[in-house]
Amino acid sequence: MSALRAPTVGGLAGGVGATTVARALHAREIGRVGDAGRLPDVVVCRATVSGLALAQRPDTAGPVPPPVLAVTSVGGEADAAVAEALATVGDGWSGPVLLPRVGHWDAVDDPYAEAAALLGRPEPSGQLGRYAEALGQVISILVSGGRLERAEDDRDAVGALRRVRGVRIGPAPSETPWTGFAASVAGTAW
DSSP, X not given: OOOBOOOEEEESSTTSSHHHHHXXXXXEEEEEOOSSSBOOSEEEEESSHHHHHHHHSSOOOXXXXXXXXXXXXXXXXXXXXXXXXHTTSOSSOEEEEEEOOOGGGGSSSOHHHHHHHHTTSSSOOHHHHHHHHHHHHHHHHHHXXXXXXXXXTOSOTTOOBOOOTTOOOSOOTTOOOXXXXXXXXXXXXX
């Protein structure tokens, strides 16, 4: 396996959980993405009718493996309908991976810090354990599909990602050495 770059994460709309996913994966967040141009490695949408409709629009065809579609659960009775709705999401995605709702993140001071520490915890349980398991699926898809591999001289393998509403896309101020992180969690039993 060649060196891996840090993944990129973007949301198909605002408030879909892209920041939480980016922090949990120690990835670069690019904000809201459109349906034209190259998409980030992980695209997040909400498990709603409108969220899944947005997931039908982007053209994910290209020379690299398709991005992972991470679908943020809204919780409650809506989750029962999500499994059926996920079947309607168009081809061209790796996944989709359903991210379970972590209810207590609504009531903590810094849910992003908890998300960032999640994969380093020994066997989280409950909602956190299910979320960590879903993140493990995302990591497995990214690593096994080869989407994060890059040549040694390729400093910014994400290429030209579509900007939406002034989101700056470029090298991260301080890129996490994701290769070691991915290798450390790839062997973890989720």
